[in-house]
Amino acid sequence: MENNAAIASKLNQIAALLQEQGVAFKPAAYRKAAMVIEELPRDVSTYGDEKELKKLPGIGEAIAAKIIEYLQTGEISFLVKLQEEMGGISAELMDVEGLGPKRVRQLQTELGIVTVEQLVEAAKKHNLQELPLWDDLLEQKVLENSAKIDERVKRFPRSEVNDDVDLLIETIGKVSKEGKVSTVSVAGSYRREKETVGDIDILLVTDSPKEVADAIAQLSIVRDVVAHGEKKISFNLHNGLRVDVRLVKADQWGAALLYFTGSKEHNIAMRKVSIKKGWKLNEYGLFDGDTVIASKEEKDIYDALGLRWYEPKERVDGL
DSSP, X not given: OHHHHHHHHHHXXXXXXXXXXXXOSHHHHHHHHHHHHHTOSSOGXXXXXXXXXXXXXXXXXXXXXXXXXXXXXXXXXXXXXXXXXXXXXXXXXXXXXXXXHHHHHHHHXXXXXXXXXXXXXXXXXXXXXXXXXXXXXXXXXXXXXXXXXXXXXXXXXXXXXXXXXXXXXXXXXXXXXXXXXXXXXXXXXXXXXXXXXXXXXXXXXXXXXXXXXXXXXXXXXXXXXXXXXXXXXXXXXXXXXXXXXXXXXXXXXXHHHHHHHOOHHHHHHHHHHHHHTTOEEETTEEEXXXXXXXXSSHHHHHHHTTOOOOOGGGOSSOO
């Protein structure tokens, strides 16, 4: 579904450029719309006209019109105008993970780089290190991310990743047998049973986060490690599928699983309910001040908030 990935990328670019201009509220709306388009079960072009697109969550009249414009012309004139207003900022460079408008503008003005090909060439020659606030680590990361643009925007049909998820759980289960992991579950859009996924989120409970993260980093299924800490380890599989493994404490399991399962809109709706009660809800638990009301199981949190249980696949929009 190339249209979905391309349109989502352009909507995210609009969000970044508007935020750079200091525009309030709109960046969040464009990011939400981008996420909705990315997670569509089929190509956005099959959804019909502007009226049908507006039925999708987060897609209003203005964004629907931009989607139709892209499908008809291959461009979004509003984005082109924004790019021109900001000095002809390169849309191609903004597709590289880790590069926002400020760094892209720096690359253009300081080194004359406007394409990913030029960026890769400069990084290989270590020219990026000469820029203010750049170092060899950032240069290497940009070089790696430049080579993964196609992977980053790709979404995988659920049927294509089922075996990968089973293998992940089985392989991490071997670490569990050593007594260092007590609970493992898939979260994210896969748990919500979306037809396509951009990455895989896995949660596990451990009292030895560093040992477990180190052990996962050494697993044979790991192609390359992207981030490695005591609370999270991210890596890519052989097919470019990104995996984020989050390591949590047993008494935070329910809150973490709820938070990282999503969707973002469902989580926001639940937080609004908690705020009305004078409480706070985050990935660590449901709190009344510093007192934990619920955190160990997802259902405990729903019950405490006076909400019915929502199956993961139901957690799409609000409540």
